[in-house]
Each structure stands twice: as structure tokens, then as C-alpha cells.
Amino acid sequence: QQQVKQSPQSLIVQKGGISIINCAYENTAFDYFPWYQQFPGKGPALLIAIRPDVSEKKEGRFTISFNKSAKQFSLHIMDSQPGDSATYFCAARIAAYDYKLSFGAGTTVTVRA
Amino acid sequence: GAGVSQSPSNKVTEKGKDVELRCDPISGHTALYWYRQSLGQGLEFLIYFQGNSAPDKSGLPSDRFSAERTGGSVSTLTIQRTQQEDSAVYLCASSWTGSYNEQFFGPGTRLTVL
Numbered sequence: 082q083q084q085v086k087q088s089p090q091s092l093i094v095q096k097g098g099i100s101i102i103n104c105a106y107e108n109t110a111f112d113y114f115p116w117y118q119q120f121p122g123k124g125p126a127l128l129i130a131i132r133p134d135v136s137e138k139k140e141g142r143f144t145i146s147f148n149k150s151a152k153q154f155s156l157h158i159m160d161s162q163p164g165d166s167a168t169y170f171c172a173a174r175i176a177a178y179d180y181k182l183s184f185g186a187g188t189t190v191t192v193r194a
Numbered sequence: 195g196a197g198v199s200q201s202p203s204n205k206v207t208e209k210g211k212d213v214e215l216r217c218d219p220i221s222g223h224t225a226l227y228w229y230r231q232s233l234g235q236g237l238e239f240l241i242y243f244q245g246n247s248a249p250d251k252s253g254l255p256s257d258r259f260s261a262e263r264t265g266g267s268v269s270t271l272t273i274q275r276t277q278q279e280d281s282a283v284y285l286c287a288s289s290w291t292g293s294y295n296e297q298f299f300g301p302g303t304r305l306t307v308l
Contacts, residue, residue, distance in 0.1 A: 083236065085236070087236070090234075113294055115296075117299075122301065123301055124198070124285055124287070124299030124300050124301050124302055125237070125285070125299050126298075126299065127296045127297070127298075130294075130296075132294075170236055170237065172237075176294055180225060180227060180242045180244070180250070181227075181239050181242060181250070181253075182229075182237070182239065182297065183239070184229075184236035184237040184238075185236050186234065186235055186236045187234075187235075187236055
């Protein structure tokens with residue numbers, strides 16, 4: 082039973098466009114929400130993370146928006162580049178337990194030049 | 195420094211055989227995790243080791259799966275009597291201790307059970 086639901090499964094965006102990936106969760110005890118980026122043949126790597134005491138976090142072209150009341154969070158990739166083509170996973174964790182990330186199913190992003 | 199390493203990178207085995215997958219965590223990391231990534235699925239938590247504490251085995255899908263961590267460093271995931279549904283990428287991660295510490299993932303072992 083997946084605790085974090087992610088959509089869409091895949092998306093194609095033109096270079097320079099905006100990629101948006103959405104995630105929803107049910108467990109209100111989650112208090113740490115990281116996003117991971119995975120290239121083919123590689124393990125996932127932490128991209129950006131947010132805690133529920135803020136509604137938005139931006140790092141370069143990547144922004145997380147967080148809506149605590151709706152139990153939803155999303156990743157926006159601004160000015161998408163071909164090098165951003167990868168699979169993106171949202172995740173959630175009860176930080177006090179210090180482990181056990183619950184992952185979404187992943188979104189494959191393809192950026193067309 | 196070196197990241198998390200895993201071996202082998204690919205493993206093809208016949209149904210019913212046992213396999214061992216190895217993980218070398220980042221030096222000094224006290225926490226080690228195993229996840230399974232099936233096609234089209236997210237990562238599924240399998241097991242967690244933290245220092246000398248008893249491991250959290252709550253994610254292991256059956257008693258055919260076991261894992262150990264020797265000397266607080268290298269870990270081995272063993273799958274006995276492999277089944278075709280065990281085919282997946284097995285990922286290992288390690289981290290420092292702490293509530294928000296980043297988990298660093300290895301490249302994974304792709305297991306194919308024929």
C-alpha cells in the first residue's frame with residue numbers, strides 16, 4: 082500500500098518549459114519530504130527537500146511547493162533542460178524515526194531540445 | 195570521497211538458486227538501508243541497520259530474504275530460493291545518524307531471475 086501517490090507517471094516538456102510533478106500523502110505524521118532524481122543505471126540522488134513548516138523552497142531551477150492542509154506537495158522544474166531528463170521520486174518520512182523513506186512511484190521526465 | 199558501492203552490478207540467476215548482494219556504505223555512516231525498486235514502482239523499504247541496534251526487518255517481503263551487517267560496515271542481502279517476482283533493482287543507501295540526514299544511494303544491483 083503506497084503511502085505517497087505521485088503523478089503523472091511520465092511527462093514530456095520542451096526545452097525551456099516548466100515540468101510539474103505532484104505528490105499526495107495521507108499520513109499526517111510525515112514531517113520531511115525529499116525529492117530524488119535518478120538517471121538510468123544510477124541510484125537516486127537527493128535533489129531538494131522541504132519540511133512542513135514552510136510552504137515553498139527553491140534551489141536554482143527547482144522549487145518545492147507544499148500544501149499542508151491538502152497534504153500535497155509538488156516539484157516544479159523551471160526552464161527545463163535536456164540534462165534534467167531523469168526519473169523523479171517524491172518521498173516522505175517521519176523524521177523522528179530517522180529512517181524508512183516512503184517513496185512515490187516515480188515520474189519519468191523527458192525534455193525535448 | 196567514495197560513495198556507496200554495490201556488487202555485483204548485474205546478477206542473472208535461475209529460479210530456486212540463492213543469491214548474495216553486497217553493499218559497501220560510505221565510511222563512517224552509521225545507518226544502512228536496503229530498498230527494492232521494481233519496474234514502474236517506487237522504492238520499497240526492505241531493512242534498516244543502525245549501529246549496534248537490532249535491525250528493522252519490517253520491510254522484508256518473505257523469510258527467504260535476510261540481511262546482515264558485519265562490523266558496522268559492509269552489508270549483505272541474501273535471497274534464498276529465488277523466484278521470478280524477486281527480479282528488481284536492489285538499492286543500498288547509507289547515512290549519518292540524525293533526523294534529517296540525507297540517505298546516499300548506491301548504483302544498485304539488477305537481479306534477474308529466469
